[in-house]
Amino acid sequence: MTGHPNLLRERRETGKGHPFALVTVNRPNALNALNRHLVEALAATFEELGADSALAGIVLTGAGDRAFVAGADISELRDLDPEAAFRFARRGQEVMRTVEGTGKPVIAAIGGYALGGGLELALACHLRVAGPKAKLGLPEVKLGVIPGYGGTQRLPRLIGRGRALRMILTGEPVGSEEALAAGLVDAVHEDVVEGAAALLDRVLANGPLAVRNALLAVDAGLSGLEDGLLTEASLFSSLAGSEDMREGTGAFLEKRPARFRGA
Numbered sequence: 001m002t003g004h005p006n007l008l009r010e011r012r013e014t015g016k017g018h019p020f021a022l023v024t025v026n027r028p029n030a031l032n033a034l035n036r037h038l039v040e041a042l043a044a045t046f047e048e049l050g051a052d053s054a055l056a057g058i059v060l061t062g063a064g065d066r067a068f069v070a071g072a073d074i075s076e077l078r079d080l081d082p083e084a085a086f087r088f089a090r091r092g093q094e095v096m097r098t099v100e101g102t103g104k105p106v107i108a109a110i111g112g113y114a115l116g117g118g119l120e121l122a123l124a125c126h127l128r129v130a131g132p133k134a135k136l137g138l139p140e141v142k143l144g145v146i147p148g149y150g151g152t153q154r155l156p157r158l159i160g161r162g163r164a165l166r167m168i169l170t171g172e173p174v175g176s177e178e179a180l181a182a183g184l185v186d187a188v189h190e191d192v193v194e195g196a197a198a199l200l201d202r203v204l205a206n207g208p209l210a211v212r213n214a215l216l217a218v219d220a221g222l223s224g225l226e227d228g229l230l231t232e233a234s235l236f237s238s239l240a241g242s243e244d245m246r247e248g249t250g251a252f253l254e255k256r257p258a259r260f261r262g263a
Helices: 036-050 074-078 082-100 117-124 151-159 161-170 176-182 192-204 208-221 225-239 243-254
Strands: 002-004 007-013 019-025 057-062 067-069 106-110 113-115 127-130 135-137
Touching (some): 002 036, 007 036, 036 082, 057 067, 057 117, 067 117, 074 243, 082 117, 082 225, 106 117, 117 135, 127 176, 127 192, 151 225, 192 208
Parallel strands (some): 019 057, 067 113, 113 135
């Protein structure tokens, strides 16, 4: 394996011999939470893998059996002011667009928790395979903020406005079977990397130019995404100046119930 200490990459082959990169988020002691260094490592890694013509696809997973990525590093989030929060959100959105824009199929292999920024990362992948015990959610409202890495934009596009609003407004996660029924994940498999490789084989059985151009066409058709991402970042940053965000993130880190005041 090579790569950043917290972001490992390994060349593998699918069952039908297609070469792909297995990228593993490697912070198991922190449930693979995203911090600034890891976000930048994701950007650099996906830029390199997107340019590697020897690779047919990418599978993204998390180390350990508890989490894909359990969210952002809350200790970093707590200290943001509105200006820094806007930069934080926009940079995260740019990195998710880098994942989305590799030009080759990217499949998330979700073996455990995919929460907050972790689910936003999975949403930036083109397809998703979940394990039987996976939990997927956007719990940001419980911290007094909203998703800032594209969750308010990609989730409704994927599963519809009603289901997305229920997840975003309650902050409650869904299990793998409910996620499958909603179209949030594309398959449930005991071994998520094996399942992702099998799904990748089904994609790569088709014309490679057709697959690449299909990805470009679908992405181009989501013409309102960039404006939506800018709005999301602006609203996310406005919440960073609120007492509620300080209370929500502080309560999370102190492991106590939050006492929001709406201010």
